[in-house]
Amino acid sequence: MVSGSVGANGTGEVLRIRRLDAGLPLPVRAHAADAGVDLHAAVDCELAPGHRVLMPTGVAIALPVGYVGLVHPRSGLAARAGLSIVNAPGTVDAGYRGEIKVNLINLDPAEPVRIARGDRIAQLLVQRVELWDVVEVDDLDETDRGEGGHGSTGGHHRLS
Ligand SMILES: O=c1ccn([C@H]2C[C@H](O)[C@@H](COP(=O)(O)OP(=O)(O)OP(=O)(O)O)O2)c(=O)[nH]1
Numbered sequence: 001m002v003s004g005s006v007g008a009n010g011t012g013e014v015l016r017i018r019r020l021d022a023g024l025p026l027p028v029r030a031h032a033a034d035a036g037v038d039l040h041a042a043v044d045c046e047l048a049p050g051h052r053v054l055m056p057t058g059v060a061i062a063l064p065v066g067y068v069g070l071v072h073p074r075s076g077l078a079a080r081a082g083l084s085i086v087n088a089p090g091t092v093d094a095g096y097r098g099e100i101k102v103n104l105i106n107l108d109p110a111e112p113v114r115i116a117r118g119d120r121i122a123q124l125l126v127q128r129v130e131l132w133d134v135v136e137v138d139d140l141d142e143t144d145r146g147e148g149g150h151g152s153t154g155g156h157h158r159l160s
């Protein structure tokens with residue numbers, strides 16, 4: 001089943017989501033113009049400070065080739081509780097048909113994070129992605145920047 005109200009992007013394309021857990025709500029946008037649909041925790045969990053959990057979300061998706069799913073943290077949970085994602089943003093390949101899982105981490109130094117089944121713990125964005133062929137070369141063209149990086153333009157010794 002495809003829900004026309006989920007992921008409609010103005011071009012008639014939809015985000016095809018399969019619920020693996022009928023007891024969880026379908027991931028949807030909180031507002032029509034939001035970039036991501038919110039993913040739900042499938043199980044209760046208490047995360048001690050500094051601890052991680054690979055949280056199942058009870059959903060799988062089917063993206064067309066040329067798109068990628070990106071699993072981002074939610075800013076409210078980050079600000080309020082220190083909850084983040086170890087590999088943010090997580091990469092969901094177009095060919096992946098397994099359950100989406102979120103590698104959550106409690107970055108708060110002191111307080112545990114309590115997650116209940118059904119909580120919206122992350123958001124899934126879908127973007128177009130270029131699939132480049134890989135070609136090995138002996139030389140790279142010269143540029144102004146050259147090999148300078150990691151602070152080569154200065155000003156990073158102080159934050160002010
Ligand atoms: O936050 C994430 C990130 C990835 N995945 C799934 C979908 C993705 O297509 C697959 C592989 O992810 P990735 O390529 O980032 O991990 P890997 O360590 O390189 O695994 P693999 O060897 O399977 O590619 O895992 C998730 O469910 N959640």
Ligand SMILES: [Mg+2]
Pocket residue numbers: none
């Ligand atoms: Mg990989």
